[in-house]
Amino acid sequence: MTPGDSEAADAASGPAIGGHPFVVAHRGASADRPEHTVAAYELALKEGADGVECDVRLTRDGHLVCVHDRRVDRTSNGTGLVSEMTLGELRELDYGGWHPSRQNGTGESETGLLTLDALVSLVLDFNRPVKLFIETKHPVRYGALVESKLLALLHRYGIAGPPSADRSRAVVMSFSASAMWRIRRSAPMLPTVLLGGTSRYLGGSAATTVGATAVGPSIATLRNHPQLVDRAAAQGRALYCWTVDHYQDVRYCRDVGVAWVATNHPGRTKAWLQNGLADTGRT
Numbered sequence: 001m002t003p004g005d006s007e008a009a010d011a012a013s014g015p016a017i018g019g020h021p022f023v024v025a026h027r028g029a030s031a032d033r034p035e036h037t038v039a040a041y042e043l044a045l046k047e048g049a050d051g052v053e054c055d056v057r058l059t060r061d062g063h064l065v066c067v068h069d070r071r072v073d074r075t076s077n078g079t080g081l082v083s084e085m086t087l088g089e090l091r092e093l094d095y096g097g098w099h100p101s102r103q104n105g106t107g108e109s110e111t112g113l114l115t116l117d118a119l120v121s122l123v124l125d126f127n128r129p130v131k132l133f134i135e136t137k138h139p140v141r142y143g144a145l146v147e148s149k150l151l152a153l154l155h156r157y158g159i160a161g162p163p164s165a166d167r168s169r170a171v172v173m174s175f176s177a178s179a180m181w182r183i184r185r186s187a188p189m190l191p192t193v194l195l196g197g198t199s200r201y202l203g204g205s206a207a208t209t210v211g212a213t214a215v216g217p218s219i220a221t222l223r224n225h226p227q228l229v230d231r232a233a234a235q236g237r238a239l240y241c242w243t244v245d246h247y248q249d250v251r252y253c254r255d256v257g258v259a260w261v262a263t264n265h266p267g268r269t270k271a272w273l274q275n276g277l278a279d280t281g282r283t
Contacts, residue, residue, distance in 0.1 A: 001017040001125075009220065012089075013087065014120060015043065016074065016088035016264040018279070019256050021241075021253055021254055021258045021259055021273070022048065022050035022051060022131075022259065022260050022261070023038050023048075023049055023050050023051070023054045023144060023260075023261060023266050023269050023270045023273065024051040024052065024053050024131075024133055024260050024261065024262040024263070024264060025041070025047075025048065025051070025053065025262075025263070025266040026053050026239075026243050026263055026264050026266075027039075027040060027045040027053060027054065027055070027066075027068065028043065028044045028052060028054075029041075029044040029047060029049075029264070029265070029266050029267065030039025030228065030264045031095075031245070031264040031265045032101060032265075032267075033099065033101050033113050034053060034074075034075070034082075034095055034096035034098070034101070035068065036055070036066040036067060036068065036075070036095065036101065036109040036114055037095055037096055037110060037112070037114055038111075038112075038122070039096065039101075039110045039111055040116055040121060041064065041114075041122060041123075042110070043267075044225070044266045044267075045122075045123075045126050045130060045205055046267075047117070047265065047266050047270060048263075048266070048270045049130065049266040049267075049270065050130065050260075050270075051130060051131035051132065051260065052119075052123060052132060052133065053131055053133040053134075053135065053170075053173075053262050054066045054114075054116065054118050054119055054132070054133070054134055054135065055067065055068040055112055055135045055137055056134055056136055056137065056146070056150065057070075057082045057137055057146075058082075058140070058142045058145065058146055058149060059082060059085060059086055059087050059090060060082060060083060060084055060085055061086045061087055061088050062145075062149065063087040063115060063117075063151060063271070064086070064115065064116040064117070064149055064150060065082065065089075065090060065114070065115050065116065065144075066113075066114060066115070066116060067117055067255045068084050069082075069083075070082060070140075072080070072085070072090065072093060072095075072139075072193075074098075075095050075098065076093040076094060076095045077093055077094050077097055077098075078090075078092070078093040078109050083140060083141050083205030085097050085140065087113075087115070087282040090113045091112060091113045091211070093112075093113065094111060094125075095111050095112065095113060095114075096111025098141030099162075100109075104127040110156075115164065116134070116150070116153060116217060117153060119132070119154065119158075120132060120154075120157055121157075121171075123169070124157060124159075124169065124283075130169075131167070131168075131169060131170070131171055131172050131196065132169060132171070133171045133173055133193070133260075133262070134171070134172050134173065134239075135148065135168060135172075135173040135174060135195070136150060136172065136173075136174045136176070136179050137174075138174060138175065138176035138178075138179055139176075143274040144178075144179075144182055146179070147172075147179055147183055147186070149184055150183075150251070151183070151187055151209075154170055154190075160187050160190065161187060161189060162190075162191075163249045164191055164246070165190070165191055165213070166188065166191055167237075167249060168189065168191055170191075171190070171191045171192065171193060171214075172189060172190055172191075172192050172193075173192065173193035173194075173195055173216060174194070174195060175194075175196065175197075176193045177179075177194060177206050177209065177210045178210075180192045180193075180194050180210040180211070180212050181210040181211070182262060183230065184210055184211035184212070186217045191213045192210075192211070192212045192214070192215065193213070193214040193215065193216045193240045194207045194212035194216065195213060195215075195216040195219065195240075195242075196212070196215065196216065196217060196221075197217075197221065199221055199224070199225035199227075199228055200218065202215040202216075202221075202228060202232075203216055203225050203227075203228055203231050207235070208235065209235060212230070212237065213236075213237060213238065214237050214239060214259070214260075215228065215232050215237055215238075215239060215240070216239070216240040216241065216242060217239070217241060217242075218241070218242055218243070219241055219242065219243065219244050219249050219252075219253070220257070221250055221269040222239075222241050222252075222253070222257040222258070222283065223249075229258060230257075230258050233257070238259040238260070239256045239257075239258050239259055239260075240258075240259065240260040240261075240262065241253050241260070241261050241262065242261075242262040243262055243264060244261040244262065244263050244269070245263050245264050245265055247272060247277070247279070247281070247282035250263075250272055250273065250277065251272075251277045254277060
């Protein structure tokens with residue numbers, strides 16, 4: 001490990017083995033509100049999420065926006081590639097009309113485009129500490145410029161170079177090992193999560209090579225390869241698991257020692273954990 005590695009691992013690890021995992025709102029409270037909208041994140045914060053997760057992409061004019069897909073077609077009333085549209089063009093679209101909460105009249109109206117700038121401000125202004133998990137999407141036409149813009153934004157908020165990694169308010173994630181290396185090289189105290197779809201990749205040398213402080217398998221991969229938790233711990237890394245929505249999966253993650261669980265249902269998941277996951281009849 002290089003200097004700061006042990007602190008960085010602590011920053012991403014959350015509670016010790018035997019405690020319950022911390023809850024990360026996946027794209028906000030995205031089961032109950034449209035993903036990546038102010039409405040989704042405000043609800044997640046209200047429901048007690050320990051962290052919130054977002055995906056970021058660059059617009060044609062260089063702004064980081066919270067959109068998962070390459071295209072806006074699925075989550076808005078528009079069409080087109082995020083990378084080919086300006087911030088102004090993206091802001092003309094509505095990102096909530098498709099969601100059941102809007103259709104049944106229970107959703108809030110704040111479902112316009114969300115920039116990363118606005119999300120960071122929302123989280124830092126909240127009345128309790130909440131970690132922000134930021135996933136950079138790759139491959140994209142702008143390549144390393146995504147991480148460069150991200151670090152510049154975090155520097156503006158004073159959270160790119162925390163005094164110690166365990167006090168970091170931001171965690172950067174990606175399926176791209178190169179992206180994680182760029183972050184590690186430029187901001188060594190920022191915790192990072194190398195995401196992956198296979199146990200061979202996450203349990204191999206990639207995380208060590210890029211200095212990732214945590215690895216992030218899906219719940220399906222973790223169930224098939226529970227040894228990933230111990231392997232990560234032996235290498236001084238935490239484990240972040242996505243997307244953990246079902247009762248038995250939350251219970252499983254707690255039992256094997258997962259540090260962070262990303263879920264579309266942060267309020268429900270938080271309540272289950274606080275109640276000790278005693279109700280074995282749930283699914």
